[in-house]
Amino acid sequence: MVSFIESVLIDLRDKKLNFEDLQFILPSKRAGVFLKHQLAGLIDKPIFSPEIKSIEEFVEELSGLKVLSNIDLLFSLYSTYKSITRDGEVEPFESFSKWAQILLQDFNEIDRHLVEQNQIFDYLTAIVELNHWSKEENQTDLIKIHLKFWHKLKEYYSKFTENLLNSKFGYQGLIYREACDNLEVYIENKPSKTHVFLGFNALNRAESIIIQGLLENDLAHIYWDVDETFINDPIHDAGLFFRHHKNSWNYFKKAPFNWLHNNYKESKKIKVIGVPKLIGQAKYIGQILEGLQIKNKTLSDIAIVLGEENLLMPVLNSLPKSIEKLNVTMGLALKYVPLASAFDALFTIHKKGASSYYHKDVARILSHPSFYQLFETASGNTANDILKHIQTNNLTYLSTLKLKEISKGNTDLISLFFDSWENSPAKALKKCSEIIFEIKSVIDKEKKRNGLELEYLYKFNTLFNQLKALNDNHKHLISVAALNPIYRELLSSESIDFRGEPLEGLQIMGVLESRVLDFETVIISSVNEGVLPAGKSNNSFIPFDVKIENGLPTFKEKDAVYTYHFYHLLQRANNVYILYNTESDALNGGEKSRFVTQLEIEGIHNIEHFIASPHVPKIENKLLEIPKTDMVIREVHAFATKGFSPSSLSNYIRNPIDFYYQKILGIKEFEDVEENIAFNTLGSVIHETLKDFYDPIINQYLTLDYLDSLFALIEATVTKHFKLLYKEGDFTKGKNLIIFNIAQHYIKTFIEDEKESLKTGNKIKIKAIEIESSIDIQVDGYVFPVKLKGTVDRVDEFNGVTRIIDYKTGKVDQGKVEIVEWSDITSDYDKYSKSFQILCYAYMLHKQNVIELPVEAGIISFKNLKKGFLKFGTKSSAKSRTKNQEITFETLSKFEVELKKLISEICNPKLNFVEKELNQ
Helix, strand or coil: CCCHHHHHHHHHHHCCCCHHHEEEEECCCHHHHHHHHHHHHHCCCCCCCCEEEEHHHHHHHHHCCEECCHHHHHHHHHHHHHHCCCHHHCCCHHHHHHHHHHHHHHHHHHHHCCCCHHHHHHHHHHHHHHHCCCCCCCCCHHHHHHHHHHHHHHHHHHHHHHHHHHCCEECHHHHHHHHHHHHHHHHHCCCCCEEEEEEECCCCHHHHHHHHHHHHCCCEEEEECEEHHHHHCCCCHHHHHHHHHHHHCHHHHCCCCCCEECCCCCCCEEEEEEECCHHHHHHHHHHHHHHHHHCCCCHHHEEEEECCHHHHHHHHHHCCCCCCCEEECCCEEHHHCHHHHHHHHHHHHHCCCCCEEEHHHHHHHHCCHHHHHHHEECCEEHHHHHHHHHHHCCCCEEEHHHHHHCCCCCHHHHHHHHCCCCCCHHHHHHHHHHHHHHHHHHHHHCCCCCHHHHHHHHHHHHHHHHHHHHHHHHCCCCCHHHHHHHHHHHHHHCEECCCCCCCCCEEEEECHHHCCCCCCEEEECCCECCCCCCCCCCCCCCCHHHHHHCCCCCHHHHHHHHHHHHHHHHHCCCEEEEEEECCCCCCCCCCECHHHHHHHHHCCCCEEEEECCCCCCCCCCCCCEECCCHHHHHHHHHHHHHCECHHHHHHHHHCHHHHHHHHHCCCCCCCCCCCCCCHHHHHHHHHHHHHHHHHHHCCEECCHHHHHHHHHHHHHHHHHHHHHHCCCCCCCCHHHHHHHHHHHHHHHHHHHHHHHHHHCCCCEEEEEEEEEEEEEECCCCCCCCEEEEEEEEEEEEECCEEEEEEEECCCCCHHHHEECCHHHHHCCHHHHHHHHHHHHHHHHHHHCCCCCCCEEEEEEECCCHHHCEEECEEECCCCCCCEECCECHHHHHHHHHHHHHHHHHHHCCCCCEECCCCCC
16 A cells, blocks of 8 residues: 555656655644655655644744643633723633633634624624624613623724734634734745645635645645545535635646546445444453454554544553554543542532532542542551541541641641632642642652652643743633633643554554554444534534635535545455444443445445444352351351340341351441431431330339420430430431431320220330340350340230330331241241241240240331331231231241251351342
């Protein structure tokens, strides 16, 4: 394959032009490296390198102006805006910046296309007056302000551009307009070098006039890179601009239109592949490359063109290990590096100006990898200690003072992150810079320095310094809320450039970076409608019809630009892989691009379509099994000696793996801050409150007077236990206040039910409250002691019958405390866990001689209090209505058999812990 650049250089050589006397002007800097490389292969003796510039550099030199960044332009425009706007009508910078960005884009387009300024601004104002409210007799203030804005546009433009020209700076459009004004002088001075323009497609009017002027004065050559297929088709967008240039430029009435090629119709292998999600595309690109490596393709002839820039890191992480060399042309946007989310967390808490911080925002800062390392000490990590204290004490909101109090003396870092920024942008930027240097000092202390992390820090330090300089010069930022969007804007425009050998290895680039370059194998990602092309967007104050009348580009021209770039990638390629996202999401409908449809309709190439999934290792849905090694058995025996509780045994019945993790390994579930009072906390409060109420009357009969006396104590007692259990959490408002009131309601209703029972003639004697029980069990085959322990909520005597009562805060129905088959009680958790627990309590109390059989045992459900005491019972069959609700010696004997089987299973070294498949 002869590349476009190589063919141009060969033509220039054949024309006997001296390369040293040429000035090459390209659409981008990127192509200049390839041009030098191709030139080195053509010359047979050393020469001075010709001058190579991008079109922006050439026009900037021609204009005599220096380009300003978007942020600088925004600040400069605000200065102009303030100078011509009455004090009472000046918008704050943060609201101004939202519409000023659009205004700057419109100014840029107007100047790039050399539209007569006064004419278009007067026209826009007239349209607004005609379409809206100029005929209204009584205009509101809103109408007046709106119309005033449109009348001011011309003044904004003229004053703004005047200030820029006086300072010898400009935005791109203004620079192009000035370059056109200076063109005649430039031509008269006869530049010493001949200009060679190559690889251009869409030209704004200013570029068109500059290039035509140089061509007509024999000071330039121009080479187009377009295929005959596109230019000869009157409706093909890839040739839209070339047809216009060829037909409208006077130069081409007498000069040939260089260069038309016929490469597109040559045989190509084109595969259109639908892949779900961005990450899926990244993984599939890795699979394609593995296949290409097997075929021994030259890596430098392969290009990955990313339709979306945020795909860069996933693609880099998906490359096969066999690829040792690559060159990344596109930069990594700074907003995607880890440090960006760290500072985003800081801005989140400080832009609100609050006196206390939400615990999740605090945790986001303290646990962020970029900041977490700063809290390392010889004794551990202070950030961990703070987060643990927050979780343990349910601190939902924290002041800086509170954070310092729990930081164990590490107050300097707390001050650095959490001291108020006092709504001062200057202080905010100072703090951010201090944090950067604090992180750098930690990295410098490490033996192995992280070069990439240092690069991040350098870029962020540069960014904050730039913001500081802008703020110092202009004084427009009066709050952190105003600073934040400017910081974000600057962050999105900055990138970290990758360094590599541009002529070796796999090439990874964006669509615009591919201009002028040719590759044998091209992999294009994100070829979806709305991405390639971007589709309709109207981020402009200038209406569509006004743009057409004044020769300004619309979405149609912008789509045509990307149509050309897409087809240019295919033009000389032999192997093309087109990937698109098949999944619908908020921004993308999962629809392949119209470019793919157009390829199909053309019928020039055979296109292979298929839906693919990236290779994912097959994960068998195999239940986990933990072998009982000698070490595991020792831990099981130790746990058995300390004692099984009914809840731990129920946990094993539900899922042996959970039992292994929690009881044998001692792994606890992560306990986050209880923003809303948890269900188990509510249950504990009710248990403890009832214990306080019934403890004083152990071995006494309940009386109506005593129960009446409890009503006055409910609120105070519930409050006491919430404070003890919920720590420093707030239950005086919101959902917590509702839960607090629910707890009081449950207890009040329970006491009222007790009263009603007494009123109907029942006698209730309290025998024990929250009684801790523990017994030793002899399990056949095991010489070590096995203990069963637990806490029984209540034992009472109801009309002479002993009752064992377990309180449940949740809802329990009668069916949950009845059994049919005894063998199921240690296997079916969902049906029999409640029965298992209350039988455990009865068994323990019987073995301790605390109760005499027969007894009754059951549950009082606070969510089902109207059902009263739910008694345990046995039935002959599931459909049987008759049941035995007495717990006798025979009942406990049958239970003992199943209990010992269960404990024996847990302790048996030959039976592994096997995971159960739980119903979700």
